[in-house]
Amino acid sequence: MLQKFVFWTGALDFLVGAATWAGAIMDPQPGQFVALMTLGMFLMMAAACLMWASKDMVNRYPVIFWQGLVRLTAVSAVIYAVPNGLSMQWEYALVAFDGTIGLTYIIGSLRVTGQSFFNCLLCKSVAAS
Numbered sequence: 620m621l622q623k624f625v626f627w628t629g630a631l632d633f634l635v636g637a638a639t640w641a642g643a644i645m646d647p648q649p650g651q652f653v654a655l656m657t658l659g660m661f662l663m664m665a666a667a668c669l670m671w672a673s674k675d676m677v678n679r680y681p682v683i684f685w686q687g688l689v690r691l692t693a694v695s696a697v698i699y700a701v702p703n704g705l706s707m708q709w710e711y712a713l714v715a716f717d718g719t720i721g722l723t724y725i726i727g728s729l730r731v732t733g734q735s736f737f738n739c740l741l742c743k744s745v746a747a748s
Contacts (some may be wrong), residue, residue: 621727622673624736625683628720636662665689680728681742687724692716 639659643652667742669686672679694714729736732745 621723621731622676624723625673625676625727626670629666629673629686632662632666632669636660636666676728677745680732680745681727682738683724684739684742685730687721687728690721691725694718694721 636659645657652657668682694717697710697713
């Protein structure tokens with residue numbers, strides 16, 4: 620079940636990446652266009668990496684684990700940004716969405732590998748621990 624969850628939530632990053640590109644192309648802004656095009660491709664790369672990692676989670680877990688940290692960083696940023704006027708209130712929806720996915724990725728990585736959080740953070744191989 621975790622394998623399918625990682626695969627399909629990862630695949631959704633292709634849509635987010637394409638939407639990021641679309642926003643950049645449809646309303647090009649100086650100082651944002653290059654960053655948004657690069658971010659869009661980075662999201663598509665993350666999608667491909669997660670889909671790849673889902674096929675052998677024991678050996679490729681660092682991709683999943685670190686993507687969980689990325690998603691929890693987004694959650695932390697929203698929690699800080701909204702009350703400080705740096706973001707819009709609708710972005711609280713990201714807290715539930717990305718928070719759930721991020722925690723699932725991290726907890727799933729810990730369970731699949733049987734390793735500690737610190738070992739996962741250091742990308743220790745399962746065989747070496």
